[in-house]
Amino acid sequence: MDQARAATQKKESTAEPSSKVICCSECGSTSVVEDLTRGERVCGGCGLVLSDHRIDTGAEWRAFSAEESDNRSRVGAPLRYTIHDKGLSTVIDWRDRDISGRKLTPTRRSEIYRLRRWQIRSRVHSSMDRNLAQAMSELERLASQLGIPEPIREHAALLYRKSILKKLVRGRSIEAMVAATLYAACRVRQKPRPLDEVADASRVDRKKLGQCYRLLLRSLNIKIPLSNPIDYISRFASQLSLSSPVQLRTVEILKQSRDMGLTIGRDPLGLAAAAIYVASIMLDERRTQREIAEVARVTEVTVRNRYKEIVRKLGIDSMSLSG
């Protein structure tokens, strides 16, 4: 009992600082200077080197003017997991010219032509590569439809690669697994999307998606942070075109609700919706239960029930609601 509590407390205390603020182990200062030319991270307080040998992702040219530094960049594209061969495979140029720009002789030309054909074939040659090629294009389609940013797409792509290696895709549809990895990646990065939203955008039904998602978590040992209603607020608020004070008030309400134990076992979507509803009334930017329920993908009834609980438990009286 006590052990369990100690464990959760420890988890909370270690999870907090490592995710955002970096503290110097010597002086506790939070100001960290990044020295990219030396690949070091140095404490701004005492000068202690916190980490070194960082990979420099910046330019490897020297530039003598602003124009030059704009033009010149690191050679080659960065490694990308969303391209099925990570963007690393060889490409044979389609122009029939040799290295010095001369036209090729007819014999040489037909030779190159055959080489090129085989090269293209071999690029997607193994079944894994074919699967990946298909999956990555589906991932791109789905992610752009949902407006999911590049880093999360890459994360999803990485998860998909892992699930292929674990042979999870076998016997399941590529689409379902892609949708599941994308949903999981959003959750891991604390930018959750409602499961229904992802299911709608792909051609996978909710149930299949949920099954694949759970399989993914189990097989790859992924730890997903409990989805927090607060993570949904900014998206919902912007869909309802609510001002930022309303967002802030909503977050406040959610924090209070959590402290009152109102959030345990409750659907985060419903909580987010109800909190937005309360905040929108308090700050006189009223939205109907139906409007809010729609963007949060819950029913009005759920919004209502949560909202009633919040009002009752937080002691929000009718005065602060009406005006």
Place this chain on the structure above:
DNA sequence: AAGACGAAAGTGGTTGA
């Protein structure tokens, strides 16, 4: 008339025997 409310029955997922 639209929105809010609440009761009652139905649904899908989890848990424990």
Place this chain on the structure above:
DNA sequence: TCAACAACTTTCGTCTT
């Protein structure tokens, strides 16, 4: 595998603004 269960949904009649 099945029943019990909690949370959520659907549906619908009634009340309020």
